[in-house]
Amino acid sequence: MPRRDPHETLIPERDKDKTPAIECIGLGIDFGGLTAVDDFNFTLGRTEIAGLIGPNGAGKTTVFNLLTKVYQPTRGRMLLEGRDTKNMTTAQANRAGIARTFQNIRLFKELTVLDNVLIGLHNEIHVNLAQAILRLPSYWRCERVARERAMDLLSIFDMTGVADKKAGSLPYGAQRRLEIVRALATNPTLLLLDEPAAGMNPSETSELMENIRKIRDMFQISILLIEHDMNLVMGICEGIAVLNYGRIIAKGTPEEIKSDPDVIEAYLGKKGH
């Protein structure tokens, strides 16, 4: 199989002449002497849905942490819609357009579902401290608009009915969905989903697949997801990158990946041993 040019988006025909949503050039990070991710070249076009797969410990979540600036890369560059993200903090990266969910759910458990989404909308609400304390009309207006927006977002996953419930009291699947809603509330251009289908049954997973497509179409955003459920990955991802020992070993469409000898070796081991 021909190796792909690292600066090419996975589906070049759709995103021709457009700035990619995210472009990583030779991204790498060392923890002490251990190289967790190295030479990570990856480009994601707008409105693309891509998957990042690989065996356990391959460095997938580390890549997410690099993209969201939880870790600062040791090497390489990362461009977000053409903007260099050097020295950005996690909060700045979020405001620049990256939102994420977490492998081990990190909701604001003691707060209501609505408050979780409102916190996601934090930077969309423009009320300064004085306006909030004096309860000026602008406070009420912004607060009302934000609540309506939050309820609209919750309605994507039919969650308006549980808006007043504590986030921690929701069932597992609903908590995963709420994390996605909260991430969407930050108005991202790139959404990173870390194992969105973990712990879901097959019918929930197929519903999730529908919803991921729906979100992409509604918000016109790019989505990169880490997932071990191959039905989901092969079903919705337009492009896939396979990571092993911190390096990309294959990139391509689901069909290309399925038949890639390197990938089969990484997952199942070498033939004839």
Added chain:
Amino acid sequence: MIKQARDIPTPVKYLINLALFIIFLVVVNSMIASKTISGYYTKVIMLIGINIILAVSLNLATGYLGQLPLGHAGFMAVGAYSSAIFMKAASALPMFIALPLGLMIGGTVAGIFGFIIGIPALRLRGDYLAIITLGFGEIIRVILLNIDSVLGFNLTYGAASLKNIPKTTTFLGTFICVFIVCYVIHTMMKSRHGRAILSIRENEIAAESCGIKTTYYKTMAFVMSAFFAGVAGSLYAGYLGILNPSNFGFMKSIEILVMVVLGGMGSMIGSVISATVLTALPELLRAFADYRMVAYSLLLIAVMIFKPSGLMGTYDFSLSRLLGKGLSRLPARNASPARKGDDR
């Protein structure tokens, strides 16, 4: 959609809260004026007010922000001393200018100290933050004790006590401050700024990934907490008329923390109630002088055993919500954003 269609309209809620607060002020004030409440009990009531401000301000840092600072008495001391020094110097100014100015100076100086301590301290968390703030509180006390003899000033008078501070703290002044502090904290907590502070308590990494500048909000909550502690200190200076560094020792910080924990971390009404009870109780138990501290500690142990989350948990009382419920006989759908400064 979440709407409060069944509830009372917002301006009316405000008026009800404000009216109740004014009635409370007028009634108690006239009772004090007519000596129905003795001078001794007036003193206790004022002390309750000061302790409410201290507990509510510490609750901002402990209950809402989720940090554990143990130097609250230090901020109180800074506020008390700076305002006392100002009040002594500004005795020529008319009272209605000097008093608010003194409170602001006390609060601002404490806020500045909160900022200076907060920047390095908030990089730490849990036990480490507790230790560094505890150290800060002790440093303040020792500095106040020794600064005069080291620098040759006549500023704090060290162990000899700062005397003859104008006794400007009145019942009315104290409780107007209580009202303002509760109001400011309550309205802030119901805005995006308050939600940001809560999100840091809940999960700092998730808060950061939601685009919240966590360092900024941590510092802001910490500085506000210190500011209000400084205001309480200023009131305390005008209440006692004499300041000694030993008033602001480690035990004072613990006392305030106990109020917050007992009331329920993250519940303003809890802080208000437990500040009231824990201030009044030792006074009311004076008749049983010998058993006073025993009863006090038994109460604490009982609450920690039977209600470890504190008396009120994280529940926040709203008078308007209660009235709305009673009026419509229907469960209110969400916490109504009513003021609750007067819900003691």
